Amino acid sequence: MDGVIEISGLENRFGAHQVHKGVDLIVRRGEIMGLVGGSGAGKSVLLRSVIGLQKPSAGHIRLLDHDIEAADPAAVEAVRSRIGVLFQDGALFSSLTVAENIQVPLRENLSLPEGLLDRIAAMKIAMVGLAPEAGAKLPAQLSGGMRKRAGLARALAMDPEILFLDEPTAGLDPIGAAAFDQLILDLRASLGLTVFMVTHDLDSLAAICDRIAVLVDGKVRVSTLADHMKDDHPWIQAYFHGPRARAVSASGAGHMTGAR
Numbered sequence: 001m002d003g004v005i006e007i008s009g010l011e012n013r014f015g016a017h018q019v020h021k022g023v024d025l026i027v028r029r030g031e032i033m034g035l036v037g038g039s040g041a042g043k044s045v046l047l048r049s050v051i052g053l054q055k056p057s058a059g060h061i062r063l064l065d066h067d068i069e070a071a072d073p074a075a076v077e078a079v080r081s082r083i084g085v086l087f088q089d090g091a092l093f094s095s096l097t098v099a100e101n102i103q104v105p106l107r108e109n110l111s112l113p114e115g116l117l118d119r120i121a122a123m124k125i126a127m128v129g130l131a132p133e134a135g136a137k138l139p140a141q142l143s144g145g146m147r148k149r150a151g152l153a154r155a156l157a158m159d160p161e162i163l164f165l166d167e168p169t170a171g172l173d174p175i176g177a178a179a180f181d182q183l184i185l186d187l188r189a190s191l192g193l194t195v196f197m198v199t200h201d202l203d204s205l206a207a208i209c210d211r212i213a214v215l216v217d218g219k220v221r222v223s224t225l226a227d228h229m230k231d232d233h234p235w236i237q238a239y240f241h242g243p244r245a246r247a248v249s250a251s252g253a254g255h256m257t258g259a260r
């Protein structure tokens, strides 16, 4: 199995509070994996553990064939240069233009001439569907949707193999969210990306995820949407059969009926 993220027996605890109680998860190259779970279930802690920002209490994490929890900081940094992360707020530097933001990881990791840096920034801006003029703008001059795309352009700066997305469609209107979903699908198809996405957005889950990891009771249950629909765990039932799920299903917008 071609796992680019392999998590086994992951545990995380803060004092007496055990958030993860043995998480096992394999994300295959080229798939879009969604991660859902209730508030406080441990989605962010899981994401932070996988990208090496948080040392787990126990267990193993392999990212692109490197043991993250055992690696020294330089090795973790090297692996991290092969992934892109879009944090929920975009995490753009407010005093830098969009183009300069995109160039930050390039300057940190590579030594490239200015002209090339400008060309790469322009290419990434086009890739995420922003107009060329966006490159000279400050984040505050952009709409929320454009800021997400700018953050995505920066996440793509180093041609990552895996893209981590933390609630990418939060705060977007339904049309903007659907366009962002389509962009993720297009990028996966054109770049062969693997995508690991924390989301609460049922439309996104239905529209673009190949499999979904549900974080309940400190562990994950990984399955297709159709199979999660049949799971009788109370939280999973409430999530995938609740009023919002029914709305998605009724609208025919996705695959909530399990027809994927």
Ligand SMILES: Nc1ncnc2c1ncn2[C@@H]1O[C@H](COP(=O)(O)OP(=O)(O)OP(=O)(O)O)[C@@H](O)[C@H]1O
Pocket (backbone or CB within 6 Å): 014, 019, 037, 038, 039, 040, 041, 042, 043, 044, 045, 046
């Ligand atoms: N650094 C920390 N110190 C202590 N407790 C923490 C720390 N980080 C996270 N936690 C706790 O771990 C649990 C999981 O937090 P996490 O942020 O991963 O939840 P989440 O699933 O992302 O929730 P949400 O959907 O609300 O963002 C919470 O109870 C949180 O309070």
